[in-house]
Amino acid sequence: MANIILLGPPGAGKGTQAEKLVAGRGMVQLSTGDMLREAKSSGSEMGRKVAEVMERGGLVTDEIVIGLIEEKLAKGAPGGFIFDGFPRTLKQADALAELLARKGLALDAVIELVVDDAALVGRIVKRADEARAKGQAVRKDDTPEVFEVRLREYYKNTAPLIGYYWAKKSLRQLDGMAEMDAVAAAVAKVLDKA
Template structure:
């Protein structure tokens, strides 16, 4: 089973992907993590990516697709994977489809985590990030054991400067513009499933698990 998780910032893509991977035993591929791993290992693709990042430029789609290609060719991806953070555009979706076709594979489901703006603002504006391990916490929903200290590594927590209601609203507008063609693309293939992600993480996960069993 190969699944893509889509949704606006604050929909819980990362959380759900990790939980789903744990539950189903499938590989979780976060393109953000994949990029960081390649860079820190100094792989050939990682070195190329670093060249762009050092210049403050976006890493080109082809490079990200090559990293995904390498990753899904490994044994632990044979039974399927959950893709999180990619694709973001139709062009990326088409490149991904092409790559999978070359391996006689396809995406089975695209799960869209439908989340309302009020909930997103509430989630993101309370978000706290660790300055050392990038661990995520929430001032209300998931507070750290010690105030502003990371439970995992003891690093100090901070609030991202773009996690304020005004900026979040703007980010959501940008997301809507970028993602609606992508949603239509997968809807036309008949593989898009919408899940109400305004709820807590557990019931959302259960609904995804049920859906994938069908």
């Protein structure tokens, strides 16, 4: 069992690698966006808070997100948890560390998928072109202009986490531009040492 954070800019392959870990190791992916959507439609007390904030167009507080994560941790996961999209800030990283400590859990690794930004933009454009060729809808954020804005936001908000986890000796940097299976093998190697 391992608890990990996947870091990397949009399009780096975090979702693909998380899917492989869920299928191959029985891990549970805790995606902030998925948890918020699930909570909103659940009818629970936490779900009502989420719905209220989202309906006002506000940002969901760190406390609510930590509460959702705590609910998921209470259910357990045979292979451990993958934190995806959280933490995004140093304050959230501290909150996650406190929550894990309270639950008697540890963070085993922080895996950063390192990518070449120009190649990443090319990857996104290719993904959009392939979707168009198949007659599929193209995601709104799969244009170079929108993607570059998302990329800047990622680096502005998340870059401090790289130093934070490096200082804690938790950070493992992997080549996110490698072939999908090579990245999966590198991730497995990190987890097998955790």
